[in-house]
Amino acid sequence: MNNMTNPINDSCKFNAAIIGCGAIHALHADTVMHSPLAVLSSVADIDPARAKASSEKYNCNYFTDYTKVLEDENIDVIHICTPHYLHADMAIAAMEHGKHVILEKPMAIKLPDAEKLIYTSDATGKQLGICFQNRYNTSSVKAKSFLTSGRGGKLLGARAFVTWYRDEEYYTGSGWRGTWEREGGGVLINQSIHTLDLLQWFMGDINRIKGSVDTRALKKVIEVEDTAEAAIQFESGATALFYATNCYCANAPVMIEIVTENAVLKIEDGLTIKYNNGDCESYSEVDRSTGAKAYWGSSHKTLIEDFYSRLAEGTKFPLDGSEGIKALQMLHAIYSSSKSGEYIEL
Ligand SMILES: NC(=O)c1ccc[n+]([C@@H]2O[C@H](COP(=O)([O-])OP(=O)(O)OC[C@H]3O[C@@H](n4cnc5c(N)ncnc54)[C@H](O)[C@@H]3O)[C@@H](O)[C@H]2O)c1
Numbered sequence: 505m506n507n508m509t510n511p512i513n514d515s516c517k518f519n520a521a522i523i524g525c526g527a528i529h530a531l532h533a534d535t536v537m538h539s540p541l542a543v544l545s546s547v548a549d550i551d552p553a554r555a556k557a558s559s560e561k562y563n564c565n566y567f568t569d570y571t572k573v574l575e576d577e578n579i580d581v582i583h584i585c586t587p588h589y590l591h592a593d594m595a596i597a598a599m600e601h602g603k604h605v606i607l608e609k610p611m612a613i614k615l616p617d618a619e620k621l622i623y624t625s626d627a628t629g630k631q632l633g634i635c636f637q638n639r640y641n642t643s644s645v646k647a648k649s650f651l652t653s654g655r656g657g658k659l660l661g662a663r664a665f666v667t668w669y670r671d672e673e674y675y676t677g678s679g680w681r682g683t684w685e686r687e688g689g690g691v692l693i694n695q696s697i698h699t700l701d702l703l704q705w706f707m708g709d710i711n712r713i714k715g716s717v718d719t720r721a722l723k724k725v726i727e728v729e730d731t732a733e734a735a736i737q738f739e740s741g742a743t744a745l746f747y748a749t750n751c752y753c754a755n756a757p758v759m760i761e762i763v764t765e766n767a768v769l770k771i772e773d774g775l776t777i778k779y780n781n782g783d784c785e786s787y788s789e790v791d792r793s794t795g796a797k798a799y800w801g802s803s804h805k806t807l808i809e810d811f812y813s814r815l816a817e818g819t820k821f822p823l824d825g826s827e828g829i830k831a832l833q834m835l836h837a838i839y840s841s842s843k844s845g846e847y848i849e850l
Contacts, residue, residue, distance in 0.1 A: 518542045518604075518815060521573040523594060524585035525549040525558040528608060531804040532583045533562050541812040542581065546573050570594065574601040581815070583808075584608060587680035588688045592617035599630040606633045606811055609697055611828040613688030618832050622825035633811045633821045634828030638698045638758075639705060640803035640810070643775035646787045647762065650769065650777060651706055657765030659742040664703055664760045666696040666748035675726050682726030690728030692717065692835040696748035699758055701831035703746065706762055709739040714847040715838035721751045734838050737847075 520536045522529050525547050536544045546565040549555040559566035570586075573579055574597055582598040583606045584591060592612035595605045605625075611634050612618040625632040638644055650656060668691075675682035687694060704710060715734025719726060731749040738744070757773040767779045774788040789802065807823070814821040837848040 518580040518812060519545040519578050520581045520583060521546040521548065521576070521579045522558075522583040522585055523548045523570045523573065524587075524590075524608075525551070525554040526585065528804075529558065529583075529585040532585060532606070532808060533558065535805045535808040536583075537562060539809060539812055541809075541816050545579060546576065548573050571597075574598055574603070577602075579603060581606065581812075587678075587686055588613050588693065589680065589686045592621055595621055595632065596624045599624045599628045599632065602628070602630065604631040604633075604811075604815060606635065606808060607828075608635045609828070610688065610693050610832055611825060612832065613693070615829070615832060615836055618825065618829045622829065625825055631811070631815060631821050632825045632828075633807070634823050634825065635804065635807060636698060636701045636823055636828065636831070637803040637807040638702055639823060640806040642787055642789050643771045644702060644705075646775050647706060647760075647769050647771060647777075650767075651762070651764070656762075656767050656769070659707060659738070659740050660763045660765065661742050662703060662707055662744040662760065662762045664699050664744065664746050664758070666691070666699050666758050667752040668695055668750050668755045669752050670695075670730070670750040672722055672725050675722065682722075682728055684727050687728060689835065689839065690717075690719070690726065690730050690732075691748045691750045692729060692732045692838060693832075695750060696732065696746075697831045697835060699748065699760065700746070700834045701827075702760060703736065703744050704830050704834060706760070707736075707738045707740070707742055707744060710834065710850045711737045711739050712847045712849045713737070713834060713837040714841050715746070716842040717839060720749070732838055732842075734834075734841070736834070 520542045522532050536542045544562050544564045547558040548567040548570040550568055552568050555566040555568055582603045584594050585608050595607045598605045611621055680686035713734055713736050717729035717732045719729055720731045730751055734746045736744040760771040762769040767777050770776045777785045811821050841848045
């Protein structure tokens with residue numbers, strides 16, 4: 505580590521540390537740096553050059569052994585931005601060391617590990633927030649509010665499309681993507697997990713799922729699926745059709761359409777609500793200034809700020825482990841269904 509002390513450290517603020525200084529960590533670090541409630545105290549990465557570069561950019565301590573930030577009694581909150589296979593163990597260890605955790609998606613690769621995360625958060629009393637930032641997009645918030653208001657009447661159905669592009673270097677250059685052991689899957693667990701989460705958030709509890717996965721491109725490079733589809737039946741009687749691929753020529757905006765008795769909602773880089781009587785409302789996404797890749801959604805900042813606000817207020821962060829596990833249950837049902845050819849009950 506270096507011994508740099510952060511000059512803006514303020515005893516009233518939460519001391520934060522980030523584990524994993526790769527692509528996504530800058531969104532976490534930039535948000536903490538500008539937060540009135542938090543200060544970035546340390547970063548950790550097994551790659552010394554990455555850890556050092558981040559510490560110089562954000563004027564904080566750095567470690568190459570993440571257990572050092574767990575042992576630092578001054579750290580209140582740990583952001584986990586590491587590869588998927590490390591999420592559960594790191595987050596459980598952090599909570600057991602008395603830290604609150606903001607955990608990148610997926611919360612775990614395997615469902616028993618996700619359940620252990622929920623148990624540990626309850627047992628330690630430490631907050632666990634899962635980065636499904638797209639729930640904070642303007643279009644998602646407006647759609648959820650419309651659906652819960654009852655203005656749409658009965659939910660009839662939905663369709664969702666994630667059509668993105670990932671090249672060979674995306675997988676081979678990472679050391680963890682494209683493998684079952686380290687990534688835990690492909691387009692389902694990494695890219696379209698956000699869309700699965702939104703579908704269940706909008707549409708409610710799921711009854712059963714039938715789906716399939718395939719590897720259409722880069723079969724010699726990756727073990728995992730790059731394409732998936734599913735039919736999702738909800739308790740309400742509505743059905744959703746879902747398609748996701750990393751084999752498109754571009755990273756197109758995610759499209760989610762929801763049909764209700766009184767209106768059709770379409771999210772595609774903004775939200776349009778077309779009422780059966782001809783009226784129409786539209787909402788564009790705000791805050792494109794975070795530097796986030798647009799197709800990721802631009803709401804990391806909002807989610808992280810909400811997490812710190814809840815900590816400061818002493819209230820529960822809503823996107824916790826019990827919410828984070830739902831999309832994981834959906835994608836594991838799709839993997840199982842793809843093997844068995846049967847509907848999987850949830
Ligand atoms: N919420 C989103 O929309 C979104 C977007 C992109 C990435 N992510 C998630 O963020 C996580 C990281 O993704 P990324 O694209 O930044 O990956 P990355 O490979 O660019 O970065 C991961 C970093 O973790 C470090 N690391 C690996 N093992 C470590 C260890 N034992 N201790 C400390 N550091 C270690 C690596 O050296 C690397 O710097 C993944 O879970 C990914 O799914 C989420």
